[in-house]
Amino acid sequence: MFGLIGHSTSFDAARRKAMELGFDHIADGDLDVWCSAPPQLVEHVEISSPTGTTIKGAYIDSCFVPEMLSRFKTARRKVLNAMELAQKKGINITALGGFTSIIFENFNLLQHQTVRSTTLEWQRFTTGNTHTAWVICRQVENNAPTLGIDLKTAKVAVVGATGDIGSAVCRWLSARTGVGELLLVARQQQPLLDLQAQIGGGRILTLDEALPEADVVVWVASMPRTLEIDQASLRKPCLMIDGGYPKNLDTKVAGGGIHVLKGGIVEFCKDIGWTMMQIAEMEKPQRQMFACFAEAMLLEFERCHTNFSWGRNNITLEKMDFIGAASVRHGFSTLNLNPSAQAAAA
Known part of the structure; x- marks a missing residue:
């Protein structure tokens, strides 16, 4: 259970x-x-x-x-x-x-x-963070090309890069996706230097420095309510993955070539007879859920009863491979940009 x-x-x-x-x-x-x-x-x-x-x-x-x-x-x-x-x-x-x-x-x-x-x-x-990190990476890989963004040459900023999810995203995008350049953004300098050494690259920048350069922004840090983003300074097109909680990036930037996607959300292949996702304001509450919730389901499907995601910076590429394969096998897909929403944001 x-x-x-x-x-x-x-x-x-x-x-x-x-x-x-x-x-x-x-x-x-x-x-x-x-x-x-x-x-x-x-x-x-x-x-x-x-x-x-x-x-x-x-x-x-x-x-x-x-x-x-x-x-x-x-x-x-x-x-x-x-x-x-x-x-x-x-x-x-x-x-x-x-x-x-x-x-x-x-x-x-x-x-x-x-x-x-x-x-x-x-x-x-x-914590469900391994599945969340895998889903966010897949959302980058699936959606950037639909906007004409070539990830092999793109600059991808990860805001909250040294957190549990952020560091896993950086490792995956560096080793598996092979993005053009990672822009590493976080509050503390030493963990950023440690991450940079671990992944063998990436450029450490402040948020104000990274945003105007980024073709893709993966936001996995807490967002201050007082934060203001100069939308005019951002690249167009720009894909922004809102992987934090609560998901409110679309209240800061949207439209004019800026495409905001709720990160870390998956959709099951059929309706689930529950009401719990209504309080999470999902667009399709009978099918959509946070990827962290889905991780518990996947571990139960796989009979893998263990604290799969636990502690900080313990997410490995091998664990992401395992949970990602299980996610696909058991009928989950990542939330992607809606074509009509893309047209409206263009």
């Missing part, structure tokens, strides 16, 4: 969803009430692969909302409690979705393996 741990995109969205599910006592509460609300297993699902394998899964809402990010102890407790519930339900492999994986990594929750009387078994959980 696979599990997915997620959350609503906002406090208001969470309250609406709670009302739909009949949790009136929570829906009517203020943020303080929600801070004390326990995680809820809200949905079961059954999925069949084109291979003929059928698996069962469950969606757990952590009752976390982004407005809680500033409350360190609350955010930490929300994620750990949701993980504890997944383990108590006997779920073999559970993916941490949305902010839950970010909280787990940034708040170093590996130091908190014991939750009340439960010792969390780390092999039951995955």
